[in-house]
Amino acid sequence: MVQANVKVSFYLKKSEADADGMCPVMARLNVGKYSEASFSVKLRVPQAIWSSGRASGKSVKAKEINNRLDEIRAMALGVYAELSAVRDGVTAGDVKSLLLGMAGEQATLLSYFRTFIENFAKRVGVNRTEGSLRSYRNAYNHVERFMREKYNLSDIPFSALTLSFIQDYDSHLRTDCRLSPGTIINLTVQLKIIVGEAVADGIITTYPFTGYEPVRPKQKRRYLTSEELQRLM
Template sequence: MNQTNVKVSFYLKKSEADADGNCPVMAKLNIGKYSEAAFSVKMKVPQSRWASGRASGKSVAAKEINNSLDEIRAMALSIYADLSAVRDGVTADEVKKLLLGMACGQETLLGYFRQFISNFEKRVGVSRTEGSLRAYRNAYNHIERFLHWQYRLSDISFAALDRSFIDKYDLYLRTERNLAPRTIINLTVQLKTVVGEAIAEGIITTYPFGGYEPVHPKAVQKYLTAEELRRIMTTPLHRKTLYHVRDLFLFSCYTGIPYGDMRRLTKDNLSCAEDGTWWIKSARKKTKVEFEIPLLELPLHILQKYRDAAPGDKLLPVYCNSMLNLYLKEIARICRIDRPLVFHQARHTYATEITLSHGVPLETVSRMLGHSRIETTQIYAKVTDDKINSDTKALNRKILERFSVII
């Protein structure tokens, strides 16, 4: 960045003088030798009161005009500094457009992000969660640190965002912050959301994420196979606490209810239909979407087992999530399951191994899971498609081993 290449000067457009001899004041912006742009500064000065690119005299009007011209020059240099810090080849026309926008209240990235978070806070508990709010605050902090680390800037104009900025931010998160691919995806999605809001409000018109594709983490099977589930159900554990954790995990495996919703279940959520089927009816804490689940024999047995152990009107006595995951890792070792085991895998297991793999329609599974969009459930369906594909290949190998065809 070399601001000696930038020159801002002012002159009168004498050809448009009015009847009183007042001429429009024009600004001329030069960057280097070949990039030039001119624009009106929306002021008029008598030709007799103009000298050396400024209003002459010591009147209050002259001082106000000159102060405004100084502010325009300072804004032009600041915009050029922001843009050239991010990329080369900044043109005078680009600075002009941003300058005219800034005069009308042009937003900066972090300034707008702060306002976004402030509006988000007001919706927490209504249509947004505290966890999502923390995630946006975390994303803000990462961008703030990135601007200081990469450009030595405390903020940046929205128009300075382009594909180069996004690529540098991605690289910073991967190398300087050493974050996992999934975390980087989450952070860039949060930035996309804020940028999308700014585009919807007409603050910016160019989408800086065009063509950007973050590095995706290696696909990991999140659901338990039938064999792994069998081991958890039948392997002796020898400790009461581990049996308790196993039962909570299996309850989620056979209902699809995640930890946050399971710990909130009360006796009011349990009801019996006319045909004798017991149901759990509740709403997702995360999305407020209602769900209804008919209970299979195993989760009914677990509810009966802990009927007198749950506090108050709760259906189940539940440990904190971190303790559950710690005990599940011990259970995985005992059951010879050679991959990390966390509680949320139970929900994936219900969707994939318990329901979709056994022919339960996608729409039914979506309703039981409490998904607001069926596209979310299709994530599990894709896993099932992969499983069917591998199972079909295994079947094909067995058939080829048993039968031969003479051609």
Template structure:
């Protein structure tokens, strides 16, 4: 492999003066520095401190003992340089710890991609079981693992690959494989990019194979309801209690911005009277574990009151699965004569919240905080600027330009 980036490599010998032996001598240590990171080990040589040449990192004088020790130090330096060159040639990268362990003869087992991924999945599963990660995200990571395993089997006829084989060529081939066989790229490439970043941080990879790989995120037309459609939804007469629950939860989400999983997790303890004397929902989003503090409008409060005493374990709403809700929503929207151009899902309510509140003049910063976004740019995607919003903004300046209108009438 060709090395695209040369690392900085230094070897320094020094004395371990804080641990002198009974004979007054101290151990001579070797410090390896690669790209600013260090590793130390004993050379098994020792010398009296006053015999050490600090400037040159050697024993001073020409006595037999001095010559013998300096020869050993030269052998250590030469061996380290040779091993460094071999590791660079073979693996295309080397760390101070890896070079040290190789020199000392320790077993240096190469980490493999899928075994590393398995460890990540195990840790992520534990976080899901503690309620700090979403099941949907866990399922997504598992699905990517399966695609990677199938790709490696197809491409390399093996069960796994080492991290030194995770190159730009591998990324491009996996990208092509996904496009041809799966049809979806972005959803499955991003988890692999996360694994790669973790491997770089842990020095399992010398350089990031994604550094020249550009992932294009196309702007999507996120579904949402306009004000008139929300009014139809609220006025809708459900056919049964389960459909009514779906309608109520969806409307609740339209005015709070919570995703389905968060709505189902809401309990009475999440509702608090806040600093301004109003009722708020104080909760962390399951997907990102970020704070999402939302002031409860009257429409949301009315829906909560409707289900008081009808739930177990202090939940605000009865239990229902997301798939069932999405099926009910299609029925509801068909009955209402709304949203015929594409299938609706419960997540539309969250998009509706962002779009509705921005349209009504709530600053993006406030909407972002309520939705629990880590990045304002995410809110800018969710909260579409509609023609209605543009019209309202222009209304604010119409009178300021009346003078110009009068002047043009006389031209």
């Protein structure tokens, strides 16, 4: 995967300073030359101790602020590295989405999948079956294991779901899990349903399964009986 130049910097949002001169600290993430995203780091810092994107001085407060900024920078760079392991073209918005869990926890695949299962479980015995619930839980476990073993990821934003991801998942089920074509079709269909729900909710607009064709189970060869042969003669 090709990794772009990534930078994380911090600045004060002085337009929102309070009466004591405390300003929100913002992070600016740049990926390459043209992709940029900003977000609040949930800190407020006095303008008087802010210099060159950090808290100045050797006070305990300044050290705490700078340590937190260093943590956020490391997290952002780590998220970018993880997403780049999945696909090319990772944007600053992609990193921001996963880092902050924008649009609620449902903005990421596995958290959305968990919410789907929780809601499904509430309908068991009404218009859903226990067997179907087990199937979705099994499908979730397979996707979770795949991302952990293949990419060392605990979750990904829906924007990182591509045809390449789906094909890699199919390959994992065939080669690593050694599952039959029929089982693989069932697992990918359940993932398709989750993705379809996300599309319906407006979370994603690009359908990652476009162009994906699973291997179909081989049809068993059937031989004509003697009676059938007689009728053909």
